[in-house]
Amino acid sequence: MTSVLKTRKLHKQFVKDDQGIVALRDFDLDVEQGGFVSVLGRSGCGKSTMLNLLAGLTTPTSGEVLYRDEPVTKPRIEVGYLTQSDTLMPWRTVRRNIEMPMELRGVPSSARRERADELIERVGLGGFDRHYPRELSGGMRRRVSLARMLACDPETLLMDEPFGALDAQLRHDLQKELLRLWQGSGQTVVFVTHDIEEALLLGDRVVVLGRLGRVVLDETVDLPRPRDPDESRVDPRFVSLHRKMTDALREGAR
Template sequence: MFISVSDASREYFFKDKGKTTALHKVNLEIEKGEFICLLGPSGCGKSTLLNLIAGFDKPTSGQVSINGEVVLKPSEDRITIFQNYGLLPWRNVLRNVELGLEAKKIPKKERRRIAEEYIELVGLSAYKNHYPAQLSGGMQQRVALARALAVDPDILLMDEPFGALDAMTRMSMQDEIERLWQEKKKTIIFVTHDIEEAVFLADWIVIMTPSPGRIKSIIKVPLARKRDRTGVDFFKIRDKVFAEFGLKDTVEPDYYL
């Protein structure tokens, strides 16, 4: 098993509130190359679990291992992409994408070649000399993706990366990350609270419950790619996820009529 989360719990202690349990005995196994969505409401521990896998935090009990090695600290093999993009405003697109390559001490000429390759991959070659303030939110997110992919990590950890985007740009970025995943076959763990986003992207949807965070269920998404957001099979999976939350969509799809 590539990624293994075994009985992982995370507790926090506050002087005024006492103990708070963010995660309780979470077990999860992920194969190499899979696209996993962690789905649930705010406060269910999605980001906490992502941080444990990234190595930014450690479980209070249990463990997380990757390729049989216990995760104790961050690694360049695991790159996290956040909602705020994390671009340096004083660097243009090219130099932002080069940032991780600089940290790996890649020679300048090779660094430039790799950065330009990934900028082209996300469709921003015409903007490589632009600065973040000159780009739309979707374009900034593509720069963040190019920067992450350029260092060739084994795992991409994405914490609600499209949450700040408008609906149309968000759908465009979902198409983009799905295309990049198909091309590069990275293992992706993607945090979201959007059910349709999870159905569109994931091989497996991991549904979490709050207070404390547990895994309620894991739903396989057996839909062929590229997925039709208006298709009957898409709606059926979506409604199955809704049912796990005790919800029913207010819009009846055609197959109910």
């Protein structure tokens, strides 16, 4: 398989109060085209730093990030990024928020509207196209953010705990929605989470990070799709993998 994203000896250090704080050290990762990689780790292990580096939003202290063997020095149009926080524009309607990345790229208004309407239906927001973010629930705003990320058909999706603030049932619904949108698309996904079950239900590969981004475990998830949470929880393979991830997180915290 072709590697879309690669990191080589990636190191990131921040300066705070005249002291250097290391977030990542010698981090290596290869992400194959069309794969769904869950990056699992506790808070403070460098997951978000890693994702910002992959997205080209920050530059490494040393080492490199490659996208299709080209150095990543700034955001790329082929890569979509869904952050933890709500970044919708409050003065724009649902449709206008989804249209925004296309507008920035000079897509004609008729094409923008057609694409936005298609995505509104795909993420289950039909009839809410003229609503403003303040008029939507948290789950609906996440759907709008997901649609906006998909608006320009990025070939790679970076997702930083996008459903972490939602209740369990809504998180489950959006997980299924994400998989429905991804399967058969050919898109590559790097999905950051601290939740073992989410990592296993979504990913076909789980990379467990320890402190400073140390890769503790890189495991293929051979569970059949589609994966129903209730059925998966009692699958012996799921139980075994869950135990393995739990042990890896404990090791990574040492």
